[in-house]
Amino acid sequence: MRKRSDIPDYILKLLRAKASRSPCTYKISAIAFDKHGDVLGHVTNSHSTFDVLCKVPLGRAGTALHAERRLFNRYGGHVKTIVICRVGANGNILPIDPCPACRRLAAKLGAKIISVLPGDGKTYS
Numbered sequence: 861m862r863k864r865s866d867i868p869d870y871i872l873k874l875l876r877a878k879a880s881r882s883p884c885t886y887k888i889s890a891i892a893f894d895k896h897g898d899v900l901g902h903v904t905n906s907h908s909t910f911d912v913l914c915k916v917p918l919g920r921a922g923t924a925l926h927a928e929r930r931l932f933n934r935y936g937g938h939v940k941t942i943v944i945c946r947v948g949a950n951g952n953i954l955p956i957d958p959c960p961a962c963r964r965l966a967a968k969l970g971a972k973i974i975s976v977l978p979g980d981g982k983t984y985s
């Protein structure tokens with residue numbers, strides 16, 4: 861599914877800036893909203909040595925704790941929507957999809973994960 865974005869520009873700007881500060885090879889950020897549409901918090905993905913549910917090989921970076929997973933860990937059932945965004949070295953938006961483990965966790969908590977798509981950042985799936 862591909863939709864025009866109702867994600868405000870300042871959120872997209874924040875997501876791109878945040879993702880560019882990720883320590884991982886795949887630079888990803890995520891922002892969580894509660895049921896009122898208020899921002900709960902935003903994070904980047906990060907390296908992890910303890911997380912087993914959501915550990916995936918990422919080349920030289922080793923393993924990463926997914927940004928969306930970090931938000932679920934932090935805010936649990938308060939999370940209604942998470943928007944994830946991946947950027948390249950020059951800040952351009954790259955394709956990103958939540959992994960099956962994060963999808964399952966979202967479904968279990970009744971939350972939805974939205975991916976910002978490449979281009980002008982105005983479409984998502």
Ligand SMILES: [Zn+2]
Pocket residue numbers: 914926928929958959960961962963
């Ligand atoms: Zn994941």
